[in-house]
Every structure is written in C-alpha cells, then in structure tokens.
Amino acid sequence: MSSTDQDPDRLYSAREPIFPRRVSGTFRSLKWWIMGITLGIYYLLPWVRWDRGPNLPDQAVLIDLANRRFFFFWIEIWPHEFYFVAGLLIMAGLGLFLFTSALGRVWCGYTCPQTVWTDLFILTERWIEGDRNKRVRLWKSGWDAHKIRLRVTKMILWLLIAVATGGAWVFYFADAPTLLGNLLTLQAHPVAYTTILVLTATTFVLGGFMREQVCIYMCPWPRIQAAMMDEDTLTIGYREWRGEPRGKHRKAEGAENLGDCIDCNACVNVCPMGIDIRDGQQLACITCGLCIDACDDVMEKIGKPRGLVDYMALSDESRERAGQAPKPVWKHIFRLRTVLYTTLWSAVGVALVVALFVRSEIDMTVSPVRNPIFVTLSDGSIRNTYDVRVRNMHGEPRWFHITVTPNDVFSVEVEGAANGMVEVAPDATALKRVYVIAAPGTDAARAAQTDLRIWLHDIEADERAYKDTVFNGTEIR
Numbered sequence: 001m002s003s004t005d006q007d008p009d010r011l012y013s014a015r016e017p018i019f020p021r022r023v024s025g026t027f028r029s030l031k032w033w034i035m036g037i038t039l040g041i042y043y044l045l046p047w048v049r050w051d052r053g054p055n056l057p058d059q060a061v062l063i064d065l066a067n068r069r070f071f072f073f074w075i076e077i078w079p080h081e082f083y084f085v086a087g088l089l090i091m092a093g094l095g096l097f098l099f100t101s102a103l104g105r106v107w108c109g110y111t112c113p114q115t116v117w118t119d120l121f122i123l124t125e126r127w128i129e130g131d132r133n134k135r136v137r138l139w140k141s142g143w144d145a146h147k148i149r150l151r152v153t154k155m156i157l158w159l160l161i162a163v164a165t166g167g168a169w170v171f172y173f174a175d176a177p178t179l180l181g182n183l184l185t186l187q188a189h190p191v192a193y194t195t196i197l198v199l200t201a202t203t204f205v206l207g208g209f210m211r212e213q214v215c216i217y218m219c220p221w222p223r224i225q226a227a228m229m230d231e232d233t234l235t236i237g238y239r240e241w242r243g244e245p246r247g248k249h250r251k252a253e254g255a256e257n258l259g260d261c262i263d264c265n266a267c268v269n270v271c272p273m274g275i276d277i278r279d280g281q282q283l284a285c286i287t288c289g290l291c292i293d294a295c296d297d298v299m300e301k302i303g304k305p306r307g308l309v310d311y312m313a314l315s316d317e318s319r320e321r322a323g324q325a326p327k328p329v330w331k332h333i334f335r336l337r338t339v340l341y342t343t344l345w346s347a348v349g350v351a352l353v354v355a356l357f358v359r360s361e362i363d364m365t366v367s368p369v370r371n372p373i374f375v376t377l378s379d380g381s382i383r384n385t386y387d388v389r390v391r392n393m394h395g396e397p398r399w400f401h402i403t404v405t406p407n408d409v410f411s412v413e414v415e416g417a418a419n420g421m422v423e424v425a426p427d428a429t430a431l432k433r434v435y436v437i438a439a440p441g442t443d444a445a446r447a448a449q450t451d452l453r454i455w456l457h458d459i460e461a462d463e464r465a466y467k468d469t470v471f472n473g474t475e476i477r
C-alpha cells in the first residue's frame, strides 16, 4: 500500500515507509547537479569574502540585522531601500508562476529545499543501508547488532547534516569566521544556539522521517499550483493508451494484445512519494522525473520506444490517442500566459537594475518639528525647526553641507555645526537639528506657508540630494 492510500472507514492512516530505489538517467543526473549546486551555495556562500574597505564587513552575503543592512557582493541595501527586496520577492513569485505554468511543479521536483534535503537524506540512507531491497529487508528484520549499527550510523550522519544545515543558516547573519569561533567557545549569543537547534531539529525530522508527508500534508503549494496550470502545461504522465492493457507475461497466450507496460513496477519503486504515475495525475506527484528515467530504462531493455512515462500536456492526449504527433514543445511553452509572466518578470527585473544604477550614495529625510510650529526670535525673525537625518552610504567618513533654497529668503543654522557643515561616519546616519530663519517683515515670515527646499551636498563626491518641505509664517495663526 502506498502512503497515500486511504481506508475510507478510518480517520487516520499510519505512514507507510517508502524505500525509493536507485535510478539513473537524464532527470536523476539533473537532480544531482541541482542538488550539488544548491547545497554548495547554501553551505559555502557565507564563507565567501568581499572587500568593501576598512569600515564595512567583508562577507559577500550578510544580513546585518544589528545595523539594518543587507550586503550582497557589491550591493548594500539600506532599510529605506527595502523595495529592492520586495522587487526580488515579486520576481521570485513571478518566476515560480512562469515555471509552474510552463513545466508544472518543477520547483517541487528539483529545487525545493524539502526535495533537495530529502534527496540528501535518502542518499545517505542508501549509502549506509543499501538500495531498496536491502532497506526493505532491514526494515522487516528484527533488531540485532547489525541493524542497530546501521541505524545508529545513519542517524549520526543525518544529525551531522542537520547540524551543518542549521549552522550554515546563522552564518548569513554575522561574520561567519567570528561566529564559528564564538559558537565553538560557547561565547555566541543564545539566539544563535537556539536557531541552530530549531533548524537542526526541523531538518532532521522533515528530511529523515516526514519526507513526502511535508509535500502532501504540510505544504500549501500543491493546492495553489493548479491555478497556474492549464491543458498546455507540460507535466509528467503515463501514456495509458500506449501502455494498457499492461501485463508481465510477454510470452503468454494473448500477449500480442498487451500494451507496452510490462507492469514491472520500476516507476513505482523509484518514486520518492510512493505513488504510481499510472494512476494518473496526483497531488502527491512532485514531478521529479525519476519515474521517466526508470521506465525509459525498462523500455530500452525490452526494445520499445522511450517515453511511456514522460513530460506531456493534457492538450496532446486526444491527438496522441488519435495517432497524431503531439504539438512541438515550444508551442506548449510559449503561450499567452507564459509570455505575460515573462514580460512582468522582465519588467520588474529591468526596473530593479535601473533603480540600482541610478540610486544615490547619499540620502536624507526631513521631519518638520511642529511643536511649536514657529518661534519668533528677539529681533522679530521667524524660525522653523526641522530634524534632518543624513545618510552616508559610503565606506568612509564624509562631510556634507546643508543649505536651503530660496537662499535670498531664508538663512540656515545647523545645531552643533559651523557653517552648516556636518561630518557623518562611514555607512551611518546622523540626525541633525536644522533651524531655518526668515528675516522680520519678509513675505516668508508673514505668509501661512512658503515652499522650502533643504539641500544636502556631499563635498567630496560633489553629489547633491534634496527634500521639499514648507516654512510656516505668522499668518498660520
């Protein structure tokens, strides 16, 4: 019985263990490559160094929560630039829509962390306990020294993978070599140990014991993806019109009426979800393609064409049943829906790249102080106060000059700074109180509101930024 079979009279069905058999072929190779690349990136990326100068971290990818920065190689994202992260998330979502509408659940089958880590856990299991038949025998056998030794070895390796996975995660949030030293000498922050503990436990349980149950019961994606698929989506299916009636005994009487499926169960035995693709499209199928590899291997051995189990589109079924050739793959992939997703994805990507290249290295925010709205000075001048936050996004200290326009109407003073000159530390912000003054009797001193522009000039880079605000005169009363 597969794990997905249900007894209608029972409310609960215990998990049936699945023992996927080793398989080789195009899709298995693709999955090995993707697994190697994604795991390599995940485990090694925090250790890649990137020189940003003396005042900035030299970790290529760093989520610096303490200083509210995200470093990605040469890019540094500040909190006010969160739209870059939002844009990347939108691109990731659109990319997922695009691939799902074109190729079904490729995310689930090849790149989802649950799939990748489950593959790694199964690989370890197979290495220790052997391939499918040996694992089935071991599972059915009683407990003896041999079984205990294999189980303990497997658990230790799983645990090491889980610890490495949880450990790698925290290195993205602090300088990796320093944090590793602190972790080993028990000087790291308790949050780091707690995070590692939680991720170790989840990796160990989800990859070792829950595997397909995460996809079937816990993940919402299988339910959502149907909205992105249509009859032209390429997904994995069984050419039932070619395979049926299935039968093992090719030399028996009447065998000439059998279809191509020899009912060898190779496709079922390699399936990490424990399902039979010949039963049709199922929610449990993550479209990993392993059943294609298994069946193609069988077809080659019995001298039949490959593709009894294959990527195919629903819209081709009637054509194939009628003996016609299926539509070319590109016609399934390039259709209105995928072109629309690609266009949106590209538009967001181009907008982000443009925003990245035109963004200024200096920035400011201006908050008028409204309590009181204005102050009348002893000579009758009217003064408004503004809190100006100056951002220096450079890796070295910078001098900034704060001025206002129109400068024939207003004069400016910066608290604690001579001539409006302000020094800001590298990669930091400075909050300055700025006083703007209108001479007595001038229009600006009397008018309810006068437009005002506060300027910030980076002397060294000769870069300027400004913010518009208003100056409140006495008539506001």
Ligand code: SF4
Binding pocket: 236, 267, 270, 271, 272, 273, 274, 275, 276, 277, 284, 285, 286, 287, 288, 289, 290, 291, 292
């Ligand atoms: S049925 Fe085939 S494609 Fe679907 S999960 Fe099983 S092996 Fe992967």
Ligand code: SF4
Binding pocket: 243, 260, 261, 262, 263, 264, 265, 266, 267, 268, 278, 294, 295, 298, 308, 309
């Ligand atoms: S691997 Fe192919 S031939 Fe064997 S049972 Fe599956 S569909 Fe039939």
